[in-house]
Amino acid sequence: MTATSAVKPPLLEVEDLRVHFETDDGTVRAVDGISYTLERGQTLGIVGESGSGKSVSSLTVMGLTRSRNARISGSVRFDGKELLSASDDEIRSIRGDDVAMIFQDPLSSLHPFYKVGWQIAEAVRAHREVSKAQAWDRAVEMLGLVGMPEPRRRADSYPHEFSGGMRQRAMIAMALANDPKLLIADEPTTALDVTVQAQILELIERLQREFDTAVVVITHDLGVVAEMADEIAVMYAGRIVERASADTIFTAPQHPYTWGLLSSIPRLDTPRDEQLVPIPGRPPSLIQLPTGCSFHPRCPYVQEAHRRIDPQLQPVAGERDHVVACLLEQDVRRRLWRELQSGAAPSAAREDVIEGDAA
Numbered sequence: 001m002t003a004t005s006a007v008k009p010p011l012l013e014v015e016d017l018r019v020h021f022e023t024d025d026g027t028v029r030a031v032d033g034i035s036y037t038l039e040r041g042q043t044l045g046i047v048g049e050s051g052s053g054k055s056v057s058s059l060t061v062m063g064l065t066r067s068r069n070a071r072i073s074g075s076v077r078f079d080g081k082e083l084l085s086a087s088d089d090e091i092r093s094i095r096g097d098d099v100a101m102i103f104q105d106p107l108s109s110l111h112p113f114y115k116v117g118w119q120i121a122e123a124v125r126a127h128r129e130v131s132k133a134q135a136w137d138r139a140v141e142m143l144g145l146v147g148m149p150e151p152r153r154r155a156d157s158y159p160h161e162f163s164g165g166m167r168q169r170a171m172i173a174m175a176l177a178n179d180p181k182l183l184i185a186d187e188p189t190t191a192l193d194v195t196v197q198a199q200i201l202e203l204i205e206r207l208q209r210e211f212d213t214a215v216v217v218i219t220h221d222l223g224v225v226a227e228m229a230d231e232i233a234v235m236y237a238g239r240i241v242e243r244a245s246a247d248t249i250f251t252a253p254q255h256p257y258t259w260g261l262l263s264s265i266p267r268l269d270t271p272r273d274e275q276l277v278p279i280p281g282r283p284p285s286l287i288q289l290p291t292g293c294s295f296h297p298r299c300p301y302v303q304e305a306h307r308r309i310d311p312q313l314q315p316v317a318g319e320r321d322h323v324v325a326c327l328l329e330q331d332v333r334r335r336l337w338r339e340l341q342s343g344a345a346p347s348a349a350r351e352d353v354i355e356g357d358a359a
Contacts, residue, residue: 045225063091117155
């Protein structure tokens with residue numbers, strides 16, 4: 001490589017993305033300044049409760065949040081090309097071809113009046129110069145590739161004739177029909193039983209390996225991305241509050257909200273009668289966010305200063321590619337996490353721990 005050779009940029013670069021919607025009640029700050037990168041062939045998990053901005057951020061990457069009442073700023077670069085300033089025609093040429101999405105509800109995403117094979121074939125013909133017969137053959141091929149039984153017969157069926165898992169497989173077949181470089185899966189296992197969930201996630205992983213596709217998985221359940229994600233971004237109130245490798249998120253998380261998400265996952269190494277620990281309270285209104293740290297009304301370790309200071313993402317000392325937005329001292333966070341791991345329940349009456357570490 002010569003000295004003048006340019007380093008290839010990440011496949012997807014999102015920088016300070018903000019998506020605000022003007023409503024009669026006020027400005028909804030759905031996404032409020034998030035940044036991340038995704039390399040080719042890697043998987044990013046974006047997790048958080050409903051209303052945290054997960055889906056809006058990825059819909060914006062797809063160019064699906066453009067409207068009169070939307071104010072979008074920041075930067076979204078795909079394969080070096082800026083998408084936020086791209087024309088509608090340019091976005092349409094990319095969407096469904098280089099970038100594809102598996103939507104949250106396959107029943108509402110598939111047209112009820114058209115056969116499944118026809119819909120997949122149309123997705124192919126929208127981006128490829130092929131005949132109807134060739135597009136139909138590609139649809140059948142993709143249905144077979146995603147494990148659909150009797151793909152040629154099923155291609156001639158309507159969406160209502162499919163089970164939930166079959167409809168999800170059909171959506172995946174449609175998304176991958178044009179060999180996209182980036183696949184966004186928005187809650188790909190919602191409303192599916194656990195057996196089908198495992199099959200769908202295994203299918204996405206297998207197809208990712210075969211096509212070397214970068215994947216963004218959006219979910220409220222950390223368990224869904226436990227094994228398939230290389231990196232996890234935890235979102236709360238329109239922001240990323242913690243981002244690290246999947247291993248780090250599960251073994252050494254630094255944010256109390258991440259602790260809450262992890263505590264709500266059933267574990268095999270705990271007694272069967274042990275209750276899950278829900279996160280107290282409700283997510284804040286994105287129109288009237290709390291002052292200071294957005295999580296402070298629900299945080300068991302909140303201090304008075306947290307109600308005034310807005311935490312920014314900061315690197316975690318001694319850990320690579322781990323950032324967190326929390327006002328607690330790093331030593332305090334590590335101690336609290338160790339106590340949680342040993343079975344100590346979070347409590348608001350932890351000033352002794354917090355003050356002792358700060359001293």
